[in-house]
Amino acid sequence: MIFSRALFSLLALQICAVNAFPAYQSLAGLTREELDVVIPTLKFVPPPSPPGPLADDSTKLVNDAAHPFIAPRSSDQRGPCPALNTLASHGYLSRNGIVSPVEVINAVQEAFNLENSFARFLVYSTFLVNGNPITNLMSIGAKTSDTGPNPPPPATVAGLNTHNNCEGDTSMTRADFFFGNNHDFNETRFQNVAKISNQFGAGKYNLTVAAKLREFLFKDSLMNNPTFSMVSPRLFTAFAESVFPINFFVDGRDKSGQLDMDVARGFFQKMTFPPDFHRHDGAISSEGMDVVFNNFPIVPGANQGRVNSYKPDPTSATLSEPCTRYSNFVERNIKSLYPNPTGVLREALSINLQFLFEATVAAGDACTQVFPFGR
Numbered sequence: 001m002i003f004s005r006a007l008f009s010l011l012a013l014q015i016c017a018v019n020a021f022p023a024y025q026s027l028a029g030l031t032r033e034e035l036d037v038v039i040p041t042l043k044f045v046p047p048p049s050p051p052g053p054l055a056d057d058s059t060k061l062v063n064d065a066a067h068p069f070i071a072p073r074s075s076d077q078r079g080p081c082p083a084l085n086t087l088a089s090h091g092y093l094s095r096n097g098i099v100s101p102v103e104v105i106n107a108v109q110e111a112f113n114l115e116n117s118f119a120r121f122l123v124y125s126t127f128l129v130n131g132n133p134i135t136n137l138m139s140i141g142a143k144t145s146d147t148g149p150n151p152p153p154p155a156t157v158a159g160l161n162t163h164n165n166c167e168g169d170t171s172m173t174r175a176d177f178f179f180g181n182n183h184d185f186n187e188t189r190f191q192n193v194a195k196i197s198n199q200f201g202a203g204k205y206n207l208t209v210a211a212k213l214r215e216f217l218f219k220d221s222l223m224n225n226p227t228f229s230m231v232s233p234r235l236f237t238a239f240a241e242s243v244f245p246i247n248f249f250v251d252g253r254d255k256s257g258q259l260d261m262d263v264a265r266g267f268f269q270k271m272t273f274p275p276d277f278h279r280h281d282g283a284i285s286s287e288g289m290d291v292v293f294n295n296f297p298i299v300p301g302a303n304q305g306r307v308n309s310y311k312p313d314p315t316s317a318t319l320s321e322p323c324t325r326y327s328n329f330v331e332r333n334i335k336s337l338y339p340n341p342t343g344v345l346r347e348a349l350s351i352n353l354q355f356l357f358e359a360t361v362a363a364g365d366a367c368t369q370v371f372p373f374g375r
């Protein structure tokens, strides 16, 4: 009797599912047809619904005894987002950096007071392109087998480090992908943050600094990175991330809107809360983003393989088009990774897409829902 490779994998997976669920087999190397046999047999738990807003969103101590900083082990995932890195290093997220969407929403609400609809959109959009829909797990850093057997290519399931899914150019403290390492803390870039904070903020990072730094970062990438791209979704995240350090990294008891450089370095580099850190007083998202945008309004676009060759992309959503952002993201970014999903993979994607759409409803955007895989 001849056993196909697919059947072997199928048996191995079923055995693993009975013993310890995370002991995944790799499905790499199977053909599309073989995967169509195996994927539907994987143990699939429909993803749970996202939580609602916090009942009490007042400020409180979050760097507490129950959440001590423990430096990551070499096998733990850390990536481009200083907030998620910090939450993992303090145990608000799994310390190994392998997370589920609901876990992230709970953590960013509890420890940073991220507004609920904003958190949901951020998390489901990121998860749909960088996470594993079947196992409901995502790496906050690099691609790893710890998120389970991968759905078939062109899906990447490669974690937050993946360039141009959510990660993009002009980060404050991470280099552009073109220059190599787009996810680890970069001292040269942090020195730019410090320099511009000295110039415009008396040594602190505030909204005036945020606007000047964003302008500097755009011009820097424009003139040095031939692959510089600033289309949606990066257009949105770039401007939002400019104000995140003010909105989330300043202690909730301090209403000044001025972020100390040592505290900034703590989050961006050391992935730790300052001692006695209290979260923001009240749920908040990207307040202040308009000030940063109006200082240096940039149209979506990209360099054309040469430095200083920026060409506007009229098909990209602009900052005032949240529904185009949503529908383009679903129909381009997600659909390109999952052109024709079947079985539980399609089911898992559809549930997560529903959660993504509901986040736009909760945000009051009145978008028309799109169904890339039918209803």
Ligand code: HEM
Pocket: 080, 081, 082, 083, 084, 104, 108, 112, 114, 119, 122, 123, 126, 127, 160, 166, 167, 168, 169, 170, 171, 172, 173, 174, 237, 241, 242, 244, 245, 248, 249
């Ligand atoms: C309290 C909530 C959050 C805060 C304060 C925050 C803050 C930031 C900041 C400041 C950056 C820019 C780093 C830099 O430019 O050097 C960043 C990057 C990033 N964050 Fe977060 N973040 C939060 C939540 C999230 C969530 C929920 C996700 C997704 C699940 C996420 C995914 C990312 C990604 C992919 C990047 C890389 C973007 C890039 O710079 O290329 N973040 N985050």
Ligand SMILES: *[C@@H]1O[C@H](CO)[C@@H](O)[C@H](O)[C@H]1NC(C)=O
Pocket: 174, 175, 176, 179, 180, 181, 186, 187, 188, 189
């Ligand atoms: C830091 O970023 C700059 C570009 O902004 C890059 O030239 C340099 O190589 C980066 N350093 C490291 C260690 O990646």
Ligand SMILES: *[C@@H]1O[C@H](CO)[C@@H](O)[C@H](O)[C@H]1NC(C)=O
Pocket: 200, 201, 202, 206, 207, 208, 209, 257
């Ligand atoms: C930022 O700091 C500078 C220097 O103290 C100050 O002039 C400016 O008004 C501040 N901007 C904001 C928005 O706090």
